[in-house]
Amino acid sequence: xxxxxxxxxxxxxxxxxxxxxxxxxxxxxxxxxxxxxxxxxxxxxxxxxxxxxxxxxxxxxxxxxxxxxxxxxxxxxxxxxxxxxxxxxxxxxxxxxxxxxxxxxxxxxxxxxxxxxxxxxxxxxxxxxxxxxxxxxxxxxxxxxxxxxxxxxxxxxxxxxxxxxxxxxxxxxxxxxxxxxxxxxxxxxxxxxxxxxxxxxxxxxxxxxxxxxxxxxxxxxxxxxxxxxxxxxxxxxxxxxxxxxxxxxxxxxxxxxxxxxxxxxxxxxxxxxxxxxxxxxxxxxxxxxxxxxxxxxxxxxxxxxxxxxxxxxxxxxxxxxxxxxxxxxxxxxxxxxxxxxxxxxxxxxxxxxxxxxxxxxxxxxxxxx
Amino acid sequence: xxxxxxxxxxxxxxxxxxxxxxxxxxxxxxxxxxxxxxxxxxxxxxxxxxxxxxxxxxxxxxxxxxxxxxxxxxxxxxxxxxxxxxxxxxxxxxxxxxxxxxxxxxxxxxxxxxxxxxxxxxxxxxxxxxxxxxxxxxxxxxxxxxxxxxxxxxxxxxxxxxxxxxxxxxxxxxxxxxxxxxxxxxxxxxxxxxxxxxxxxxxxxxxxxxxxxxxxxxxxxxxxxxxxxxxxxxxxxxxxxxxxxxxxxxxxxxxxxxxxxxxxxxxxxxxxxxxxxxxxxxxxxxxxxxxxxxxxxxxxxxxxxxxxxxxxxxxxxxxxxxxxxxxxxxxxxxxxxxxxxxxxxxxxxxxxxxxxxxxxxxxxxxxxx
Numbered sequence: 001x002x003x004x005x006x007x008x009x010x011x012x013x014x015x016x017x018x019x020x021x022x023x024x025x026x027x028x029x030x031x032x033x034x035x036x037x038x039x040x041x042x043x044x045x046x047x048x049x050x051x052x053x054x055x056x057x058x059x060x061x062x063x064x065x066x067x068x069x070x071x072x073x074x075x076x077x078x079x080x081x082x083x084x085x086x087x088x089x090x091x092x093x094x095x096x097x098x099x100x101x102x103x104x105x106x107x108x109x110x111x112x113x114x115x116x117x118x119x120x121x122x123x124x125x126x127x128x129x130x131x132x133x134x135x136x137x138x139x140x141x142x143x144x145x146x147x148x149x150x151x152x153x154x155x156x157x158x159x160x161x162x163x164x165x166x167x168x169x170x171x172x173x174x175x176x177x178x179x180x181x182x183x184x185x186x187x188x189x190x191x192x193x194x195x196x197x198x199x200x201x202x203x204x205x206x207x208x209x210x211x212x213x214x215x216x217x218x219x220x221x222x223x224x225x226x227x228x229x230x231x232x233x234x235x236x237x238x239x240x241x242x243x244x245x246x247x248x249x250x251x252x253x254x255x256x257x258x259x260x261x262x263x264x265x266x267x268x269x270x271x272x273x274x275x276x277x278x279x280x281x282x283x284x285x286x287x288x289x290x291x292x293x294x295x296x297x298x299x300x301x302x303x304x305x306x307x308x309x310x311x312x313x314x315x316x317x318x319x320x321x322x323x324x325x326x327x328x329x330x331x332x333x334x335x336x337x338x339x340x341x342x343x344x345x346x347x348x349x350x351x352x353x354x355x356x357x358x359x360x361x362x363x364x365x366x367x368x369x
Numbered sequence: 370x371x372x373x374x375x376x377x378x379x380x381x382x383x384x385x386x387x388x389x390x391x392x393x394x395x396x397x398x399x400x401x402x403x404x405x406x407x408x409x410x411x412x413x414x415x416x417x418x419x420x421x422x423x424x425x426x427x428x429x430x431x432x433x434x435x436x437x438x439x440x441x442x443x444x445x446x447x448x449x450x451x452x453x454x455x456x457x458x459x460x461x462x463x464x465x466x467x468x469x470x471x472x473x474x475x476x477x478x479x480x481x482x483x484x485x486x487x488x489x490x491x492x493x494x495x496x497x498x499x500x501x502x503x504x505x506x507x508x509x510x511x512x513x514x515x516x517x518x519x520x521x522x523x524x525x526x527x528x529x530x531x532x533x534x535x536x537x538x539x540x541x542x543x544x545x546x547x548x549x550x551x552x553x554x555x556x557x558x559x560x561x562x563x564x565x566x567x568x569x570x571x572x573x574x575x576x577x578x579x580x581x582x583x584x585x586x587x588x589x590x591x592x593x594x595x596x597x598x599x600x601x602x603x604x605x606x607x608x609x610x611x612x613x614x615x616x617x618x619x620x621x622x623x624x625x626x627x628x629x630x631x632x633x634x635x636x637x638x639x640x641x642x643x644x645x646x647x648x649x650x651x652x653x654x655x656x657x658x659x660x661x662x663x664x665x666x667x668x669x670x671x672x673x674x675x676x677x678x679x680x681x682x683x684x685x686x687x688x689x690x691x692x693x694x695x696x697x698x699x700x701x702x703x704x705x706x707x708x709x710x711x712x713x714x715x716x717x718x719x720x721x722x723x724x725x726x727x728x729x730x731x732x733x734x735x736x737x738x
Contacts (some may be wrong), residue, residue, distance in 0.1 A: 310451055
């Protein structure tokens, strides 16, 4: 059903191909985030050119604005935003639970006040799946229960229990199993026993893919890596694995090394809007005086459109002059950089040289720190 | 020298070809404004795709930031901003005189405090030409003396006199006559005798082109048209005519009808950033509720990339969500719309049907008002 084919392994990394309703995704892959049906500052054709295979949107945001009726009237999310490739939507569980005092949880769902206008809304495990299927996305995420860390073991256990129940209910609510693949989300904080229980219960549902949630939320990189690796090893080898909210060069490399296939984060576009340039040898603020007359590309080893067309000096000028083209160009580069690294990672895994490629990358990142 | 060839006339409109160091410009043509070496929100390749043949930058802004040294180190303005087509720079006279209390005028030039950091600078007629030649632009504007209207006849006459003297001095200061064409600027407010004197004195200098300055600064459209037509008729037929600061559909059509060849304005990009959509049948605010589920293109008769890819509903959503892609896409469309209209105007003049084309355009603009 899920059209997931493992092509190669190298070390603990894996190289696979995921067939979805709107196209094929070569993994490992980074997914740029277009929360409100737009990756900030980048057109779909620019995303495609930069190497984007699949992008992410957010069902919480889309349900509130522009809303179900508008997206359906447009003919679905793909047509609404003019992106014809695969789309994954997050359910919005993370956003709803971030609302803190503005939401109440019960066994059947969550009631909350919109961050836009204070109006009251309710999400259930069933209607979350229904909405994502209705707007026609390729991968839908279950409504999960997120807990703010640090949390008591009791709280974490309750969240895991409810996440499993909601995954079951979401799975039963499906009406477009072939077109929209439902992924469940493993929770459990930094507790191995809870992670194991969560994974076991969700894997039993035999869904087309599994995500690792609740990481990259403030824990150390070592804790993140330990839990990501532990959790990934609990997931079925023959299904795609997605770790949520991972987007730095180092974190993605760690995730690939954990045998994870998919990653998303606002990090590259947020950095791009804030003058923070990502490169193979670390990050820097391109507004700094050091770059005023630096006529080299943002990353001399990057072959993206921005690096082959513009200089650091020009981008430095754009940011200093407050020109919107600066955020646009740097967002493009940062996204393209991650896609370029993923392409290199895929090639390294195919050649069986992933461990050496990974070590060289980390050595360079460490050297430049 | 000027490589200006008149190809056709229809009514009082004219169709010509202007050869410049960086390429050929078919006129009438609209020039998007990239004040600080960037047309806000649009990459050079997008400008080219939208139909841009020549763009405008501002020598006042560029001299202050990024400054002469940086642009020269980059290899000139074209390479700095990665636009390989023709560039016209305004001298900055208008900007300097807008500084009011922060500048003092003397017969040899103007001393002013930077709007960026309060530092003191001085522009002379000679160094203004020298700077524009040094950064390698195709068309340089003389340093002129702008007067805020309403002004006394004495003030206006003094400004005309000094503008003539500065044009003479600028012309003598030239060192790259073939590569950088110096245009003089006819001043004189709404006073026909002063306009005639200004034009006569500047035409005597036999420069490669002439601009009409000091209009579109608050006068009525009727006054603007009367002065533009009066002044254009005083200029040599065999040289390009440029009216500064004109950018609405109606104003450009009037200017073409006055036998003027070139126009520039921030209007289409400023409108684009503020949700104001320009069309062949008038303007509208695309944020309005009326467009939430309007899945037609911004202008159904526009064949630009935005109109063939995205809907009003999507742009409405982008603006309502505060997404930067909204200003990007609408700026592109507004610029492309003017280029599309200019292409139609050129074709109408070639066919000898300009008056009918112009009347149909105005009828539609009036109907939709």
